[in-house]
Amino acid sequence: MRLEPSMKQAVIRRTVRKYSEQRLAPAAVEMDRTAEFPLDIAGEMAALQFFGIEIPSTYGGAGLETVSYAMVIEEISKVNAAMGLCVAVHNGVAASPMHMFGNEEQFQRFLIPLASGRAIGTFCLTEPNAGSDASSLETAAVREGDEYILNGNKVFVTNGGVSGINLIFGRVLPDHKGKNFAVFIVESHRKGLEKGPSEDLMGMRGNPVCPISLNDCRIPVENLLGGEGEGLKIALSTLNGGRIGIAAQALGIAQGALDVSIRYAKERHQFGRPISGFGAIQGFLADMGTRVEAARLLVYRASDLRDKGLDHASESAMAKLFASEAAVEVTKLGVQIHGGYGYTKAYPIERFYRDAKVCEIYEGTSEVQRMIIARGLMKR
Ligand SMILES: Cc1cc2nc3c(=O)[nH]c(=O)nc-3n(C[C@H](O)[C@H](O)[C@H](O)COP(=O)(O)OP(=O)(O)OC[C@H]3O[C@@H](n4cnc5c(N)ncnc54)[C@H](O)[C@@H]3O)c2cc1C
Incomplete structure (x- = not known):
């Protein structure tokens, strides 16, 4: 290995x-x-x-x-x-x-x-009434000749404000068994596609996350990705890989927080010595470093399985769950090391703390990751 x-x-x-x-x-x-x-x-x-x-x-x-x-x-x-x-x-x-x-x-x-x-590009799965339960999505497509006509509302679209190509998840009507999911490639210039204003986010503020609505939006049938009924398979397989990206992102935030915290701990003097000399601060740094390394191993393990073409559903969920919770904990300890200055915008640690939180939410919340992991464990 x-x-x-x-x-x-x-x-x-x-x-x-x-x-x-x-x-x-x-x-x-x-x-x-x-x-x-x-x-x-x-x-x-x-x-x-x-x-x-x-x-x-x-x-x-x-x-x-x-x-x-x-x-x-x-x-x-x-x-x-x-x-x-x-x-x-x-x-x-x-x-x-x-x-x-x-x-x-x-x-x-x-x-x-x-x-x-x-x-x-964007990935538009979430809707006002379909978050963790993506199977309840309401966006609908009706085929008319060589076109699909799309209607529905997507929310929290990352990159939405600047996107040119959007993957829209919906169901093709009539959908008697409730399983006729499909993915439609909808260019932003299509008539009937409207973008709402960007969300005023806690963190990740530079990303234009916005709602996208589809009102009688017509697209050619050639814009169907995969086939009718393949939407759920595409969503699940895509998220297995996507979660590695979010896990890697959380890992990066945690590593960044650790780096700036070590620097600060060495520079900041109290009681006549650098605060890095105090056992409490060293304990924080040790916990932070250990979490970062453990997250890194999980991220690379899931990535390696994907590269080898092996099943990585549980491993990518584990990497995402652990790395995102590590990022929240590590950035929180980083703020603590910075003391009052950690609560101001004078240092980047405050931004890291805000940025980290959403890693526990998007591409499946931590609760959803635990469900995926538990299911995987029980299948073994
Ligand atoms: C900044 C940002 C960017 C995003 N980008 C995208 C994007 O690009 N594309 C996209 O499609 N979506 C995106 N999302 C949406 C994100 O994936 C959803 O917010 C997430 O899946 C949770 O859905 P929800 O917000 O509707 O919460 P809900 O599903 O309503 O969940 C609320 C709470 O209930 C818990 N819960 C729900 N069901 C269960 C259960 N069965 N067991 C235990 N607990 C449960 C959840 O874990 C959570 O704590 C983004 C969100 C944010 C904030």
Whole structure:
């Protein structure tokens, strides 16, 4: 069993780290303050292939494996979680299912623009009455000749404010057995697709998360991803991979929080010595570091299984559950180490704390992850 990154993975990590520290760290403060998404930086990242990490080069991607993908998300999220979210969702739950379930014509029309970053992607599953219970979604499609007509409301769409291509989950009517789910590729320019204002979020504020409504929105039948009735399968398989991205994001936030906390503990003096000399602070740092390392192992383990084409449903849920709870705990301890200054915007730890929380909520809450994990354990 190999636990060290390969030479190539180490180079990827170093390269992404350098770019993230130079460009994404300074942007993070402004994104958090203004809640605005920097399209110029996204364009720069597109040129560096951040938007097609696992997509083969034939379709404009970087053709990397999942372990490298997780490292990229981790490095970005270490300094700018809102941008890490953009990249994780675009790659993990928009470009990836397009590649896994699309056909050649769809690759040409949608995958190439996604992988090259010309269009930012979304994954639209959640609705006002369908959150954890995605099977109760109400968005409906009716086929009329060579078109589907879509009606419904999606909420909490990450990247929504800047998206060009949206994966909309709905049911095709008539749906007598309640299982005729499908995924529709809907470009943002389609008549009948409307975006609402971005949510005023607690954290991840630089990501334009918004509602999307569909009002008699017509799309050609060629925009169906997979087949009618395959929506649930696509959603579940996509989320197995997507959760690795969110776990890697949580890991990045936790590592970032640990790094700034160590620095602060060494710099801050009280009682005539650095606070890093106190046993209580060392205990905090030890707990934080241990959680970060354990999260990293789970993230790489799930990624490695995915790279080998093995079942990783439970492992990605475990990685997401543990890493997101670790991120919340580690950032909380980080604030404590910073004392009163940790409660101000003078240091990034306050932002890390706010950013971490949502990792326990999206792509399935921690309670839902526990259900998936328990089911997996009982099947063994
Ligand atoms: C910033 C942000 C970005 C998001 N991005 C996206 C996106 O891009 N695409 C998308 O489709 N969705 C997105 N979401 C939505 C997210 O996935 C949902 O919020 C999440 O799945 C929970 O659904 P809900 O909010 O309706 O909560 P609910 O399902 O109403 O849950 C409320 C509480 O009840 C608990 N609960 C529910 N059912 C059970 C059960 N059976 N057993 C035990 N506890 C249960 C939950 O764990 C939770 O604590 C995003 C959300 C946020 C906040």
